[in-house]
Amino acid sequence: MLGALTLAFTGFGALLPLAHADDDAAGFPSKPVHIVVPVATGGSADKLTRLIAQGLTERWGQSVVVENLAGASGTIGAARVAKAPADGYTLLQQGEGLTLNGILFDRLPYDGQKAFTPVIQAVVNPQILVVNPKTGIADFRSYLARAKAQPQSISLGLPGNGGIAHVAHEMIAQDTGAQVNYIPYSGGGPATVDVLAGHVDATLITLAAVTDHVRAGKLRALAVTTAYRSSALPNVPTMAEAGLPGFSVESWQGYFAPAGTPAAVVAKINRDIQAVISTPETRAKLEDMGFKVTGGTPADLARTLAGERLRYAKAIQTAGIALR
Structure with missing residues (x-):
């Protein structure tokens, strides 16, 4: 799955300048956009997405609706987006769980190699x-x-x-x-x-x-878990400082569209989410919560997916974790 994504988005990055002139994004969005969060309300992914949805609503003049579809380690929500029309009006919030589920589950209700188009990595934490x-x-x-x-x-x-x-x-x-x-x-x-x-x-x-x-x-x-302390809670030590030398795990949150979504629409959503999280007010809110704003291109997100798979696959195999 990840190799295919990386290859696909190496080419996609080169096409982004052309996407600006593409008619596919000229009127987007012309109706409400839904962002599926595959976990329950109240968690960090939910808080992040609601803040971004508010900014996009103001920027687009269209409602951005957050839908919480929890269950089966995020695969229920992911399946909902995988089956949605590839037009940019249904997006998926996901993080490293997308990689983990591809390792943990024998079968998924969607094709992990082909179901999603990376849009943007919004934050790490x-x-x-x-x-x-x-x-x-x-x-x-x-x-x-x-x-x-x-x-x-x-x-x-x-x-x-x-x-x-x-x-x-x-x-x-x-x-x-x-x-x-x-x-x-x-x-x-x-x-x-x-x-x-x-x-x-x-x-x-x-x-x-x-x-x-x-x-x-x-x-x-x-x-x-990270190698660095969080500015939101600067007195809390890292695990490496507190007794586990060399330990480091960094989580992230990003957004995906169904595979086949027009490149120009993906590029527009990427630019507008980047604009929202980069405003001083939103950045300050996110950093106060404990996030570090990253942003970047769809290709950057594809590379992140590819890089983390090997490390987590080894840990999962050693622990014997398996989901069905």
């Missing part, structure tokens, strides 16, 4: 390990110590079975021997609610989903 303060876990080292000394004693809410948080924690487990009790959820929002309520001890989740709760003291942040 750390995953952050947080606990309910009542657990008594003070820092990342004590979290690892308890998970090693008392296997399965820590319950960890997963924002999606087989998602980046699951894979990242398995990479932690492979490096340290720490074992926790995974509790899968349909998204970051529901997982966070249960950690806040004390029903679950911890979650590893996109930083932007829990920034406000950490600042308010409702959740205790132990460490971020």
Whole structure:
């Protein structure tokens, strides 16, 4: 799948100048645009997409509707977009989950090699390990110590079975021997609610989903997965600093259109999302949430997909994670 995408978009990048004059995008959009978010409301992907949708609505003069279609590790929402007309009016929000699902599932309700056209990578962000303060876990080292000394004693809410948080924690487990009790959820929002309520001890989740709760003291942040600290929570150490040298996992969020969407329409959506996330007001909001704005071309996103597959495939195979 990824090799095909990379080859396709190497050529696509060269055609972008021609796409500006293409009539396919001249009147786009002339009706509401729908963005499918394949996880539950309240998580980081939902917050990001609603902010972008607001900016696009203002820019286009057409409603941009966010649809949350959670389930089956994001494949239900992805299938909805894969089957939509290739006209740019139905888009998919996805991140590294698109790569992970292609590795994890034996069968998908869409052709992973041909179903989607990359539009833009909007942001990158750390995953952050947080606990309910009542657990008594003070820092990342004590979290690892308890998970090693008392296997399965820590319950960890997963924002999606087989998602980046699951894979990242398995990479932690492979490096340290720490074992926790995974509790899968349909998204970051529901997982966070249960950690806040004390029903679950911890979650590893996109930083932007829990920034406000950490600042308010409702959740205790132990460490971020990236090699760098987040400016949104600068006092939270990296896992490499906190006891796991060399560890680094960076998550991302982007947007896709159904395969066959006219190149000029893809180029217009790319330019306009780039414009929205680049405004000082929106950039400041995203950075305050914990995102790092990236942007870039469809070809850049295709290269990201190709590059991450090998690393995650190895971790998944070692952990024996499989979805059906």
